Amino acid sequence: MDTEMKDLEKIAPELSKLKNENPFRVPEGYFDDFAARLQSKIEAEQVVVPSKKSTIIRYLKPAIGLAAGFALIFSLAYWPLKSLTPKQVAKNNTIEMDINDMLFASAVEAIDVNSFYELLEKPANAEQLSDDDVAAYVKNNVSEYEIYSATNGN
C-alpha cells in the first residue's frame, strides 16, 4: 500500500471513516454470459461489414450532394444576376439589325434629300404598269411552282 493511502486518516479523517466498499452490484450471472453476448455482437458485425465500394460512396456522398447544391444555386442565381450586369443590359438594349434592314438603311442613306422629297411628292400612279409589263415581270421572276403554291395556299 502506498504512503498516501496509509496517511489518509491524517489528511482526510471523514473519508477514512468510510469503508471503501463497493456500493455497486451487477445482475446475477452477468460475468458468466458477457463473453457469449460479446461474441454474438462481433459475429453480427462481421456479417454486415460494408464493401469498400459502398464505403467510398458513403464518404463521397456529402461532397457530391454539396456540389449538386452549389450547381443548383449557381444556375438559379447566376443567370438572373448576369442579365442585370451593365454589359448585359447594354447588349440587351441594342437594336439588332438583320441584313435586309442594313441594306435598306444604306439605300436610304444613299438617296440625297431632294431626290427623296421628289419621290414622296410624285403620285403613286404616275407610272402605270401595263398588263404586258406585269406578265413579263412574272414570267421572268416567279416560277410556276411558286404561283401554284401561292394560289392553293389561300
Next chain:
Amino acid sequence: MENDDHGLLELLKHDHTKGQAFQTLVKTYQERLYWHIRKIVLNHDDADDVLQNTFMKVWRNLDKFREESSLYTWLYRIATNESITFVNSVKKRSLIPMNDTTEFLLQNMISDEFFEGDEIQVRLQEAILKLPEKQRIVFNMKYFDDMKYEDMSEILETSVGALKASFHHAVKKIEDHLKNRD
C-alpha cells in the same frame, strides 16, 4: 500475468487461434475493466454498453497493438477513453450546465436497481462526481482499486508526481464535501 499475456498475444496473432484467445482475454479482463468503467459511468446498463464497446474496439484493433505497453495497460487505456467519451456524450446530449450534469449522473446512479449504497455512499459519489475528470479517475483507481502509481502512470500517460498531486487534491476536496454535509 505478464507471461500469461505474452502467450495470449502469440495466440491472438494467428487466425486459427485468434477467436479462442480473444474469448480467454475477455474472460480474464472483463471483471476488472467492468468495475473500472462502472465507477466512471455509475449506472450498470451504461457500464455494460461501454464494456462491450471497449472489447469491440480491442477486437478491431488487435493487429495495431504494437506491444510497446503491456496488454493490461492497453486495455485499461481503451476502457478509460471509452468511459470518458460516454460521459462527454451525456453532457453533450443533455445540453445542461456542469452542475446539472453531476446531478443527472447522480440521479442516474441512485435510480439504478444495482446501486446499493447508503446515504453516505451517495454523498461520497456526489463528491467524486464534482471532481475534474482526471482527478476523478485517479481517485477511483487509487481509493477503490488501490492501483500502483506506476501502473496508473502507464495507463493515463501521466507522471507519477502529477498523479500523486491529483490524488492529494481529490482527497482534500472530497474531505471538504463530507465535512460540509449540512
